[in-house]
Amino acid sequence: MLEFFKKKQSGPIKTESEKRIKDFQEIYNDYTTQESIDQSSRCSQCGIPYCQIHCPLNNNIPDWLKYIAEDRLEEAYEISSATNAFPEVCGRVCPQDRLCEGNCVIEKAGFGSITIGSLEKHITETAWNNGWIKPITSDKNQNQKVAIIGSGPAGLAAATYLIEYGYEVEVFEKNDRIGGLMIYGIPNFKLDKLVVIRRSDWLKESGVIFHTNCEVGKDLSFEDLEKKFDAILISTGVYKARSLNLNTETVSNSIPALEYLIESNKVGLGDKPSRNSHLSAKNKKVIVIGGGDTAMDCVRTAVRQEASEVICLYRRNKENMPGSAREVTNAEQEGVKFKWLSVPSKIVQQKGIASSLVYKVAELGEVDESGRRSPVDTGIEETLKSDLIIEALGFQPENINEKFNTNLNLTGWGTIKVDFNKFQTSNPKVFAAGDIVRGASLVVWAIHDGREVAKTIKQFLENKKVKKAS
Ligand SMILES: Cc1cc2nc3c(=O)[nH]c(=O)nc-3n(C[C@H](O)[C@H](O)[C@H](O)COP(=O)(O)OP(=O)(O)OC[C@H]3O[C@@H](n4cnc5c(N)ncnc54)[C@H](O)[C@@H]3O)c2cc1C
Numbered sequence: 001m002l003e004f005f006k007k008k009q010s011g012p013i014k015t016e017s018e019k020r021i022k023d024f025q026e027i028y029n030d031y032t033t034q035e036s037i038d039q040s041s042r043c044s045q046c047g048i049p050y051c052q053i054h055c056p057l058n059n060n061i062p063d064w065l066k067y068i069a070e071d072r073l074e075e076a077y078e079i080s081s082a083t084n085a086f087p088e089v090c091g092r093v094c095p096q097d098r099l100c101e102g103n104c105v106i107e108k109a110g111f112g113s114i115t116i117g118s119l120e121k122h123i124t125e126t127a128w129n130n131g132w133i134k135p136i137t138s139d140k141n142q143n144q145k146v147a148i149i150g151s152g153p154a155g156l157a158a159a160t161y162l163i164e165y166g167y168e169v170e171v172f173e174k175n176d177r178i179g180g181l182m183i184y185g186i187p188n189f190k191l192d193k194l195v196v197i198r199r200s201d202w203l204k205e206s207g208v209i210f211h212t213n214c215e216v217g218k219d220l221s222f223e224d225l226e227k228k229f230d231a232i233l234i235s236t237g238v239y240k241a242r243s244l245n246l247n248t249e250t251v252s253n254s255i256p257a258l259e260y261l262i263e264s265n266k267v268g269l270g271d272k273p274s275r276n277s278h279l280s281a282k283n284k285k286v287i288v289i290g291g292g293d294t295a296m297d298c299v300r301t302a303v304r305q306e307a308s309e310v311i312c313l314y315r316r317n318k319e320n321m322p323g324s325a326r327e328v329t330n331a332e333q334e335g336v337k338f339k340w341l342s343v344p345s346k347i348v349q350q351k352g353i354a355s356s357l358v359y360k361v362a363e364l365g366e367v368d369e370s371g372r373r374s375p376v377d378t379g380i381e382e383t384l385k386s387d388l389i390i391e392a393l394g395f396q397p398e399n400i401n402e403k404f405n406t407n408l409n410l411t412g413w414g415t416i417k418v419d420f421n422k423f424q425t426s427n428p429k430v431f432a433a434g435d436i437v438r439g440a441s442l443v444v445w446a447i448h449d450g451r452e453v454a455k456t457i458k459q460f461l462e463n464k465k466v467k468k469a470s
Helices: 033-040 061-069 073-083 087-093 116-129 153-164 193-205 222-228 257-268 293-304 325-333 400-404 443-469
Strands: 145-149 168-172 209-211 231-234 254-256 285-289 309-313 337-339 342-350 353-367 373-385 388-391 430-432
Touching: 033 061, 033 116, 061 073, 061 116, 073 087, 073 116, 087 116, 087 193, 087 443, 145 153, 145 222, 153 168, 153 193, 153 443, 193 209, 222 231, 231 443, 254 257, 257 293, 257 388, 285 293, 285 373, 293 309, 293 325, 293 388, 325 337, 342 373, 430 443
Parallel strands: 145 168, 145 231, 168 209, 231 430, 254 388, 285 309, 285 388, 309 337
Antiparallel strands: 342 353, 353 373
8 A cells, every 4th residue: 555656546548539429338448457456555544534534425445445455356345335335336427526536635645546436346347247246135034015216326225225134125116217317317428327237137136126117196106105015215316407597498409408318318228219309419509508417418418429519508617617527527528618607598599499599608706605606797698509409407306295195394495304314204104315305416325315214214114013013
């Protein structure tokens, strides 16, 4: 260890931008064994592991880095999977620059952080390749049933632990595929869909029962679930798209980001393209509005669909973008143009088809409630031609009580109100986790919530058994 003095930080090979924009394959390769040893041995094993503190899962990173450096990958996997249900997913999609790697002591000392995410992916891929990841078997049969609504990372992580505790677990998913935003939101070039399918297959083999194409509140009532199951977990995510205040609903080629990404992911998975030609960027001048990770996924998808031009419009400057800096760099390398400090003001349209977008040029003013400097109008207006406008402005929760005919306590934002130590709702039998309690967040937080809620559900069901017996 402590090799950071001698060995330089080096990520795994990244496919050249000219090559990678020709397909939707992941852009980062895996490390070789020697590379993984070299990179993990740079860790200083510092006394206070800031990487671990800043990981939502509190992953024991220094310990598994030491095991990699000693070429003891099976033990490294054991440690890494002890706190994280899906380390291969986090290794790929976590914004490490804002979490573990951004807080690495070596990074702070100017040597470049340990490449924690790539090493986490390396450990887990090695574990899969060597057959170390076996279906879960539980020696207990609790004879109690848990229903999980939604198969995103929160629902799947909870299912992983609950099946291990010996409960019968059934997952209800409105889509035709399992995985939530890991399958239909995040593009394949960041997270290969086979990685998600491999995990859902593993959960099926472990005994989790999945009901796809089953929307609770439509195909099945929440009340029915309450009757049949001992506990219910709501992990339905947030899907109501925030839109521009520019009457875009009357414009057919101005579309919400997720609609665009779902179509692209479905086509990538082998489905037929839909009849809506506005869902493809091919040969079009595309404008994506927004500065978060969803916006970066849209611009990079549009490039791969052979758009003639892709411009990202964001109302603040580059330094104040909410998304991962790594993804902005990737987008820039792939030919995306950015217009910072640009606030959309009008869509020019004929018969419901937009031909251009007018925007106001802004400058940075005072710091607002988000802690970032807010855009202030300079009075200058510019126009950009566009055949396709994609709105990536964030997500809000749908009205869950209306959907489920329930009376759960909600927060002012419309998310489900829970005690964050327990993830229990105002109905003691009902639990909630992931984006539906946090608002749009991260995969790693959803996995965290799934892990923690499984513990509370276990406690709740054990108490229920004791009460019944007494
Ligand atoms: C485009 C995009 C890119 C992203 N990229 C990243 C990234 O790179 N890194 C990162 O960490 N995070 C990223 N995120 C955020 C991350 O995907 C989410 O925070 C995470 O998926 C939330 O997990 P979840 O389980 O709470 O919800 P979801 O993943 O949204 O899953 C919820 C599931 O519930 C299902 N469902 C909803 N209602 C019902 C119902 N009534 N009945 C049955 N099923 C229902 C949905 O179909 C869905 O499958 C991204 C998000 C988006 C939109």
